[in-house]
Amino acid sequence: MKKAVWLTALAGATALALSACGAAPEESTGGETTAAASDFKPCIVSDAGGFDDKSFNQLSFEGATAAADELGTTLVDVQSASETDYKGNIESLVAEDCNAIVTVGFALSAATVESATANPDIDYIIIDDAADADFDGKADADNIKPLLYDTAQAAFLAGYLAAGYSEAGKVGTFGGMDFPTVTIFMDGFKQGVDYYNETNGTEVELVGWDGKKGSFTGGFAADPDAKQTAQNILDQGVDVILPVGGPIYQSAMDAIADSGEDVALIGVDADFYETDPTTQDIVLTSILKGMDISTQEAVVAAGNDEFDPTPYVGTLENGGVDIAPLHNFEDKVDPALWEEVQTLRESIIAGDVEVKSYLAE
Numbered sequence: 001m002k003k004a005v006w007l008t009a010l011a012g013a014t015a016l017a018l019s020a021c022g023a024a025p026e027e028s029t030g031g032e033t034t035a036a037a038s039d040f041k042p043c044i045v046s047d048a049g050g051f052d053d054k055s056f057n058q059l060s061f062e063g064a065t066a067a068a069d070e071l072g073t074t075l076v077d078v079q080s081a082s083e084t085d086y087k088g089n090i091e092s093l094v095a096e097d098c099n100a101i102v103t104v105g106f107a108l109s110a111a112t113v114e115s116a117t118a119n120p121d122i123d124y125i126i127i128d129d130a131a132d133a134d135f136d137g138k139a140d141a142d143n144i145k146p147l148l149y150d151t152a153q154a155a156f157l158a159g160y161l162a163a164g165y166s167e168a169g170k171v172g173t174f175g176g177m178d179f180p181t182v183t184i185f186m187d188g189f190k191q192g193v194d195y196y197n198e199t200n201g202t203e204v205e206l207v208g209w210d211g212k213k214g215s216f217t218g219g220f221a222a223d224p225d226a227k228q229t230a231q232n233i234l235d236q237g238v239d240v241i242l243p244v245g246g247p248i249y250q251s252a253m254d255a256i257a258d259s260g261e262d263v264a265l266i267g268v269d270a271d272f273y274e275t276d277p278t279t280q281d282i283v284l285t286s287i288l289k290g291m292d293i294s295t296q297e298a299v300v301a302a303g304n305d306e307f308d309p310t311p312y313v314g315t316l317e318n319g320g321v322d323i324a325p326l327h328n329f330e331d332k333v334d335p336a337l338w339e340e341v342q343t344l345r346e347s348i349i350a351g352d353v354e355v356k357s358y359l360a361e
Contacts, residue, residue: 042073042099063293067297090108100302102126103126112129129148145310149290149314164200174243175209183244195353249267264282264283322345
């Protein structure tokens with residue numbers, strides 16, 4: 001019998017569940033550039049985090065850059081400094097005669113739909129949003145391909161690992177804003193902690209998210225508000241913390257340094273150990289989204305006249321999400337615990353352990 005692990009659904013979020021989730025785009029043979037790609041112009045616009053955020057935007061940019069290289073063309077990119085830039089930046093790429101435009105993040109959803117509707121001959125690839133404002137289960141324009149990631153599955157593994165690693169019996173999390181693409185990490189993390197308690201007879205406490213409400217900074221900047229939010233979590237005695245929201249992890253690191261306590265950090269989106277060497281002494285693991293690979297494959301498909309608007313949903317099974325290696329924590333984590341995490345991954349893939357999220361089928 002399956003062991004169901006339930007989380008509280010976000011209001012309206014279940015409507016985002018897609019009735020027909022596309023398979024991962026076919027891997028390129030790495031061979032030749034087609035005639036279609038010879039004058040193909042791929043473009044990308046960031047959200048306010050910028051392409052050097054060492055996380056969400058950076059991975060997407062790397063994927064689009066790799067696609068341009070594979071196609072033998074040049075990527076056109078534009079960075080957004082604030083939300084007010086999104087519409088104008090997308091329009092500037094339309095004016096550049098871009099054939100495919102990658103928009104990074106759910107915050108660009110409305111502007112992406114507006115532009116895609118007005119420009120049906122351009123292929124749009126939106127990362128981390130279904131572009132489905134009317135919640136009918138499909139993107140609001142036929143020329144938009146959503147790239148989505150069921151990070152609850154990977155966060156479940158991170159939550160189990162954190163609960164098993166914690167000596168304080170308390171772990172924490174906080175987010176930038178209370179959006180489904182943020183809370184999906186927190187939901188999965190909570191499920192993993194709960195599952196650890198269920199299977200091991202323990203009572204590890206999660207601070208910062210109860211499945212319905214929690215701690216949020218109000219934005220995605222590494223600013224005093226983010227640092228104070230992190231400090232509030234640390235003050236409750238946690239020894240593992242998961243900040244969800246791009247650069248806000250930097251504020252968490254500052255709060256950890258000020259506390260003088262031995263607190264482990266969990267990264268999101270990218271492997272922080274690789275993208276930000278300043279984290280290497282404190283990052284336990286990272287919850288990974290394969291945004292670079294899925295972006296690359298979607299852009300290459302567009303360049304080869306094989307654009308498919310069917311949504312892609314990254315999972316543990318297709319490699320779209322995962323957790324990073326332990327790196328410097330290999331000697332600090334009980335090998336038996338790490339082996340349990342690997343077994344748990346296979347159980348989730350097999351369907352023996354169910355992780356609930358608004359993207360789960």
